[in-house]
Amino acid sequence: MQSVISVSNLSKIYASGFEALKDVSLDIRRGEIFALLGPNGAGKTTLISIICGLVNASGGTIVADGYNIVTQYRQARARIGLVPQELTTDAFETVWDTVSFSRGLFGKRADPAYIEKTLKALSLWSKKDNKLITLSGGMKRRVLIAKALSHEPQILFLDEPTAGVDVELRKDMWELVRSLRANGVTVILTTHYIEEAEEMADRIGVISQGRIILVEEKKELMRKLGKKQLILQLHQPLRDVPAQLNGYGLMLSDDAKELTYTYDTQHNQTDITAMLADLHNAGIRFRDLRTRQSSLEDIFVTLVRETR
Structure with missing residues (x-):
């Protein structure tokens, strides 16, 4: 698929000597939802800030929708919307005025119908004449999204967009994101709520210590790195796992009442059948069984730990 953002050999070194980004290369596809995950201090916000023209890079190049963000910054910036982490608004402006003004900053002609549509999509229409200082934190977050879309x-970059917001806003936001993607908008989000990335994203990128350590299709990532556990509830507590079963890596629970068999999602089912047969031959009976699938959060934590 065509890349809408292409990052090549990007680096950022601050005056203090701290290297926030280290030779980052990344292609983001047109029309996808791309989730950028990483622990605090990994470089997520720095990367987004450089792409959006808020921070200068120390090296490397970035092209956004065909335009170099340095030499063609006006054209590049006009194609990008950013919802930052911080609530930064003009306290004494009305919702309508601040969103309309943001549109004008990019040289767009006034379009009251579009502004109305955007405010209604974010449940802000009833607040359009309210001054921002009177709004709750969640409503101010909605205004930031409206400004980014103006x-x-x-x-569209969403940098921790649902941090500290209510469930209703989170639901509204993801409905909006889906509709934007349906209309061809590329959405890049960072989030601490990994279940959101698991639900929404088409592809996942993981950044750690200033380096991109993985970029993968979400479904492929879950298939390749996901683990499953088969948990057997035993009829009788087991003192230890018999030696003839050591090859399966079975784990006995602390109360000795459960055995857990861990395998990857590509595992051949015949191995599970063989393991169950060997349990039977060893005289071990179970009364129930259940499975557990690893989540994207499990995979993320494992990747970051391995990198460290």
């Missing part, structure tokens, strides 16, 4: 960008 100039009809083709690329």
Whole structure:
């Protein structure tokens, strides 16, 4: 698929000597939802800030929708919308005025119908004449999203957009994100709520200590790195796992009442059948069994630990 953002050999070194980004290369596809995951201090916000023109890179190049973000910054920036982490708004402006003004900053003609549509999509229409200082934190977050969408960008960055917001806003936001993608907008999000990335994203990128350590299709990532556990509830507590079963890596629970068999999602089912047969031959009976699938969060934690 065509790349809408291409990052090549990007680096960022601050005056203190701290190297926030180290030779980062990344291609983001047009029309996808891309989730960028990483622990605090990994470089997520620095990377987004450089792409959006808020921070200068120390080296490397970035092209956004065909435009170099340094030499063609006006064209590149006009194609990008950003919802930052911080609540930064003009306290004494009305919702309508601040969103309309943001549209004008990008040289867009006034379009009251588009502003109305955007505010209604974010449940802000009833607040359009309210001053921002009177709004709750969740409503201010909605205004930031409306401002980012005001100039009809083709690329939207959401930097921790649901941090500290209510469930209703989170639901509204993801409905909006899906509708934007359906209209061809590329959405890049960072989030601490990994279940959101698991539900929403088409592809996952993981950044750790300033380096991109993995970029993968979400479904392929879950298939390749996901683990499953078969948990057997025993009829009788077991003192220890018999030696003839050592090859399966079975784990006995602390109360000796459960055996857990861990395997990857590509595992051949005949191995499970053989393991169950060997349990039977060893005289071990179980009364119930259940399975557990590893989540994207499990995979993320494992990847970051391995990198460290």
